[in-house]
Amino acid sequence: MNRKLLDPFAPEYPEAIEACLDDEYAVKCTFSHHGSLLATARSDGQCYIWDMDTLNVMRRLTHGETSLTGISWSRSGRYILTFDDVGVCILWDLKTGEQRARVEFDSAIVSARVHPRNSAQFVVCPARESPCLVTVGEDGPRIEPIRIAPDNVDLKSKAAAATCCCFGKKGRHILFGTAKGAVHAVLVASRAVVCSVKLSASAVITVARNPRGTDIVTNSSDRILRVCQVVLPADDSAEPSIRVVGKITDSVNRVSWLQAVFSASGDYIVAAVDHKAEHNMYVWDKSTSSLVKMLTGPNELLEDCAVHPLRPIYASISTFGIIYLWTRIPQQNWNAFAPGFRELEENIDYVEPEDEFDRRVTTSQGTIDCAVSRASRERCAADAGADDNQDELIDVTGDDPLFSDSDSDSEDEGFVLPVVVELDDDLLPPAVPPTAETQALVANGQGMDVDQGHVVVES
Numbered sequence: 001m002n003r004k005l006l007d008p009f010a011p012e013y014p015e016a017i018e019a020c021l022d023d024e025y026a027v028k029c030t031f032s033h034h035g036s037l038l039a040t041a042r043s044d045g046q047c048y049i050w051d052m053d054t055l056n057v058m059r060r061l062t063h064g065e066t067s068l069t070g071i072s073w074s075r076s077g078r079y080i081l082t083f084d085d086v087g088v089c090i091l092w093d094l095k096t097g098e099q100r101a102r103v104e105f106d107s108a109i110v111s112a113r114v115h116p117r118n119s120a121q122f123v124v125c126p127a128r129e130s131p132c133l134v135t136v137g138e139d140g141p142r143i144e145p146i147r148i149a150p151d152n153v154d155l156k157s158k159a160a161a162a163t164c165c166c167f168g169k170k171g172r173h174i175l176f177g178t179a180k181g182a183v184h185a186v187l188v189a190s191r192a193v194v195c196s197v198k199l200s201a202s203a204v205i206t207v208a209r210n211p212r213g214t215d216i217v218t219n220s221s222d223r224i225l226r227v228c229q230v231v232l233p234a235d236d237s238a239e240p241s242i243r244v245v246g247k248i249t250d251s252v253n254r255v256s257w258l259q260a261v262f263s264a265s266g267d268y269i270v271a272a273v274d275h276k277a278e279h280n281m282y283v284w285d286k287s288t289s290s291l292v293k294m295l296t297g298p299n300e301l302l303e304d305c306a307v308h309p310l311r312p313i314y315a316s317i318s319t320f321g322i323i324y325l326w327t328r329i330p331q332q333n334w335n336a337f338a339p340g341f342r343e344l345e346e347n348i349d350y351v352e353p354e355d356e357f358d359r360r361v362t363t364s365q366g367t368i369d370c371a372v373s374r375a376s377r378e379r380c381a382a383d384a385g386a387d388d389n390q391d392e393l394i395d396v397t398g399d400d401p402l403f404s405d406s407d408s409d410s411e412d413e414g415f416v417l418p419v420v421v422e423l424d425d426d427l428l429p430p431a432v433p434p435t436a437e438t439q440a441l442v443a444n445g446q447g448m449d450v451d452q453g454h455v456v457v458e459s
Contacts, residue, residue: 012265012312013283013293014326019055021323023048028070028304029315029323032077035308037417038315039080040323041068047082049094049417050323052313058417061092069109074119078415081122083109089124091136094417101136103143105129111164115188117171125162131176133191146191148176148184164207169214173232177204177218183242185232195240199226206259211309212266215245219260224249225271227286248289250282261307268292270314272305279318281305281326295326 026048028041037058038050045066049059063082072081079100083089087105089112092098107128115121120136123146133144148162162176162184173194174186181200184193202222209216218226227246231238248269258274266286273280279297284290301319308314314326 010328011293012263013268013270014295014312014314014328016326017297017324018327018329019325021050021055021325022321023317023323024321026303026317026321026323028068029306029317030071030073031306031308031315032073033075033309034077035310035313037073037077038306038323039071039073040317041071041082042321043067045084047071047080047092049080051417059094059097059420061097063090064088070112072112072114072122074114075116076119076415077417079114079119081112081114083112083124085109087126089122089134091122095415097420101134101141103134103141105132111162113165113167115171116167116169123165123167123174125165125176128161131162131165131174133174133188144191146174146176146186148178148186148193163204166207166209166216168230168232169209170234172234175207175209175216175230177207179203181220183207183216183218183228185230185240185242194232195242197228197242197244199228199244200224205257208259208261210262210266211264212262215266217260217262217269219257219271221256223254223256225257225260225269225284227269227289246286246289248284258302259305261305262286263307264309264311270305270307272302272316274302276301278302279316279324281314281316297324 023040023042025042025044025046026040027043030039031037031052032039036052038052040048040050042048045062045064045068047061047063047068048057049061050056051058061080061082064084064086066084066086066088068082068084070083074080078094080092080094081089082092085108087107087109089101089103089105089109090099091101091114093100103124105124105126107126109124110127111125113123115123121134123131123133125131129145131146131148133146135142135144161179163179164177166175167173168175168185172188174188176184176186178184180198181202181204182196182198183204184196186192187194199218200220200222202220204218204220206219207216214231215227215229218228220226225248226244227248228242229245231241233240248271256274258272260269260271262268263270263283269284269286271282271284273282277299279300279302281295281297281302282291283293283295285292295314297316298318300322303317303319305314305316312328316324316326318324
């Protein structure tokens with residue numbers, strides 16, 4: 001659909017469930033950078049890649065036999081990172097379907113993210129270890145620990161362990177949330193903490209970055225969502241800082257939040273409710289901290305949710321492994337862009353005159369009668385095209401700056417996931433054993449052959 005034909009004043013959040021994807025073991029989900037693919041992490045150790053156009057599974061990745069705890073896309077969509085609850089991280093290359101790197105830790109992985117500008121680099125947060133920055137090279141992965149606390153990791157308090165992480169907009173910094181309620185900003189180049197802030201005494205469960213800005217939203221175990229303004233300059237022009245600019249909480253029901261992320265434009269915050277028998281998502285206004293929409297689903301436990309990076313589409317996973325796709329049916333506003341367009345209440349029969357388009361052709365050279373020869377018309381069209389080539393060229397293949405989250409390019413921007421055709425043996429014709437007559441014909445060279453039990457006749 002043409003984006004210009006959409007109503008610019010329509011809200012960007014969905015209204016109802018449009019489709020359901022049956023994935024029995026799905027526990028986590030996330031959209032790719034361009035929103036064309038949806039990846040789901042499953043409790044049986046597999047990762048499914050769904051196509052958002054056909055709503056079919058395009059790729060199946062077998063991570064292992066233990067449950068996956070999360071997934072992370074690269075910016076190009078070619079690489080995807082999967083990690084489980086035993087400490088195994090695998091970086092997959094979807095172009096070849098093979099593992100690009102495999103890293104093992106001593107504890108479960110609670111969070112991991114791929115670098116937004118370098119697909120060969122990702123950060124990992126083990127449950128009982130210091131976070132690590134992994135760089136994939138020709139000699140294998142190189143693991144570099146990041147110390148976010150002066151002391152070593154205390155197994156009881158987990159003072160130096162991170163509970164969640166996310167990269168900055170350009171990938172120069174990493175933001176970590178800890179069990180002590182603090183958020184640390186670490187410089188990727190030196191792996192040193194540049195600034196920190198103490199949010200509360202409760203643990204930080206999740207942290208998410210605004211795709212259209214520099215602010216972040218944190219979800220703590222005290223049931224409060226905090227919007228923080230992050231200032232991390234690349235040079236010494238300003239002092240790095242992280243400060244809280246807004247707080248969001250449900251003062252009536254005092255519900256706890258499972259996850260909080262930004263919408264596609266960054267103006268709203270989508271929070272998933274952590275309740276035993278509710279499948280609800282709240283949409284909050286970031287600037288006013290007011291509730292604008294509550295999406296109510298079936299009476300099923302909500303496992304995870306994801307937001308489409310470009311369109312008002314949300315994905316949520318229930319405890320039964322069903323993926324619900326929430327969306328808004330767009331209304332095409334043709335009258336706003338074509339004043340002469342007339343909407344029809346019902347279909348009508350239009351009788352086209354025989355000579356309606358055969359009378360005259362108007363070009364920049366004047367009016368041409370269609371009775372002239374074809375060669376003359378082609379010469380006139382060529383002369384008219386020479387003048388049209390002087391007009392400004394319109395780029396129809398470039399990225400739309402309105403929906404771009406960065407002014408720099410990344411590798412493999414034009415990557416398209418190849419389709420893998422899986423043949424079903426049940427659909428093939430049954431193999432017929434060759435008889436003595438067919439074997440005699442083949443021995444005499446009469447144009448017949450036997451291939452894997454099938455008799456092939458050459459015409």
